Amino acid sequence: MKISELSRTTGVPVASIKYFRRQGLLPAGRATAATLAEYGEEHVQRLRLIKALTTLGGLSIAATRDVLAAVDRSDSADSTLKAISYALPVPVAQAPAGDEEREAEAEAAAAADVAELIAAMDWRVPSTSPHVHGLTTALRELRRLDADYRLDRLAVYAELAKAVARLDLERAAAFDDSPALAEQAVVVLALSGPLLELLRRLAQEDQVRRRSPEEDPDAG
Template sequence: MKVSDLSRLTGTPVGTIKYYLREGLLPPGRALGATLTMYGDEHIQRLRLIRALTARGGLSIAATRDVLAAIDQPLDPLATLGVVHYALPTPVDAAETDAVGEQAPQVDQLLGAMGWDISEESPHRRALAASLMDLSRLGMEYSTEDLLPYAELAAAAARLDLDRLEDIEDRLRLAEHAAIVVLLLEPVLAILRRLAQEDESRHRTAWARTTDGAGPRSTTRPVDHPRESH
């Protein structure tokens, strides 16, 4: 297909496609002459992935190039996951490095309590410290004991992620899915959590109303309390 067809099928402007080609994000097409280059289905797939990484994943062009390079090699899926993890932006402000450092011992304590093998160079150590610092400034203190149940849920989600990758035999497709799992599944998990919070809030409110006049109001729904349809 011509570049105009590629643009139409993917919804990507021709100028953007040429920019991706110059930046090395998109592999060159097959030249059929001085002014004619043809592209294939692999270019459609790559453009969709680039859009997902940049628009959905929020990666810069440079970070996207690193991720795509890892996919193209391809590396071991765990190595690809590492490339994607390190490419993700973190909320650490350089001016707040010392303040973030105050939370580092708690991060180390949590990782130790979970028995997690995390590199000292992992940017997510500092990202977690920065997030805990922000919570602390708002008067929301989370101890290691408070965070452990959340960490255990995260560990369960991580096992599900890696289980799905194990079923993929093609190494290139495996590496591509590793990047997708990290970048594109995160918003799904966040939305599922919000939906669950909304559901839990509605049921707790409904349960509290049924206890009016029958003693102290409880905001905790018993596990055997029948769910009512909305």
């Protein structure tokens, strides 16, 4: 198919398709003339994946490139999963530094909490993991906010997170090693976060409404 049809089929504008080509996210079409290329089903599939990762998954172009590279060079489902796990962006912005002494104190306390939690959960992750760093930053900020987080409560969240991660991995690992199936594994790992967040927000809305049930639910 021509680029115009590829655009219609996937809902991705021609300009975006050309941009993804230039950024190395999408392989070239088969050249049929100096300025024409023929695209196939693999381009449709790849474009859908790019769109899912960038819009639903919220990945940057650079992170998307890393994930796709992991999919393309995957020699086993496990190595793909591992690469994807690190290529996905970690959802905590590094906050600007405040008073240095308090900062160091809050950082040390947060790091100790994270280490204690990881030990309690028996999670085998290196101290250099971006996820360890992200969680430490988040807890440090909560400490600076004087927000009441307690490690035993955090452990309850951690158990729930573990249950979700196990479900995700079971689904992702059920796919075998062909590229199309590796792509499905990417979708599971990258999109279960946004999906879970939406479900949590729905459940939260339900529970908030039950606490103040004065309104007709369909009038809101």
